[in-house]
Amino acid sequence: MILMQLIHLTQVALAGYGALHSYGAITNLRTYESTAEKAARYSNEAERQLHETRTTQGAGAAALAASLGAALHLLLNGSAFQGGLRAAVMMAVVAAARAHGRGFWGPPRGEGRTAGEKVPLPKMGRYNEAQSHTEEILKVLDWTTYSWIVAAMVGIFRGY
Structure with a gap:
C-alpha cells in the first residue's frame, strides 16, 4: 500500500511540474x-503547423491534467478495486499524448537526434522558450508513462 502511495505521490509531482511547463509553453x-x-490563411503548411501546435499542446496538457486527477484520486482514496486497470488506462492516455507530441515536436523522421537538439530560431525568443518548455513536457510525459506502467504492474500483482 505504501509503495502505491509513493508511486501516486510521484505522479502528482510529475503532473504538477509538467503543468508548469505546459503553462509556459502555451503562454x-x-x-x-x-x-x-494570418499565415494559415495563405498557406496550407502554416495552417497544418498551427493545428499541430494547438493539438499537441492541448493533448499534453489534457494528459497531465488527467494523470494528476487520477493520481490524486488513487492517492487519497487508495487503489481500491481495479486500481491496476485504471493505471493501465492512464498509461495508455499519457503514452498517446506523448507519441502525438513527439510526432510533431520531436526530430524529423529518420534522424537520430533527440528533441533537445532542435535549432533555436533567430529572433523568436518566446517561441524558443516554448520549444524548451515543450521538450521538458515530453520528458515529463515519458516519466509519467513509466510511472503508470509501474503502478499498473504493482496494482495487478498486488490485486489493487
Missing part, C-alpha cells in the same frame, strides 16, 4: 497566435 506560443493565424 509563449500564444504570443505568435495572431501571426500564425
Whole structure:
C-alpha cells in the first residue's frame, strides 16, 4: 500500500511540474497566435503547423491534467478495486499524448537526434522558450508513462 502511495505521490509531482511547463509553453506560443493565424490563411503548411501546435499542446496538457486527477484520486482514496486497470488506462492516455507530441515536436523522421537538439530560431525568443518548455513536457510525459506502467504492474500483482 505504501509503495502505491509513493508511486501516486510521484505522479502528482510529475503532473504538477509538467503543468508548469505546459503553462509556459502555451503562454509563449500564444504570443505568435495572431501571426500564425494570418499565415494559415495563405498557406496550407502554416495552417497544418498551427493545428499541430494547438493539438499537441492541448493533448499534453489534457494528459497531465488527467494523470494528476487520477493520481490524486488513487492517492487519497487508495487503489481500491481495479486500481491496476485504471493505471493501465492512464498509461495508455499519457503514452498517446506523448507519441502525438513527439510526432510533431520531436526530430524529423529518420534522424537520430533527440528533441533537445532542435535549432533555436533567430529572433523568436518566446517561441524558443516554448520549444524548451515543450521538450521538458515530453520528458515529463515519458516519466509519467513509466510511472503508470509501474503502478499498473504493482496494482495487478498486488490485486489493487
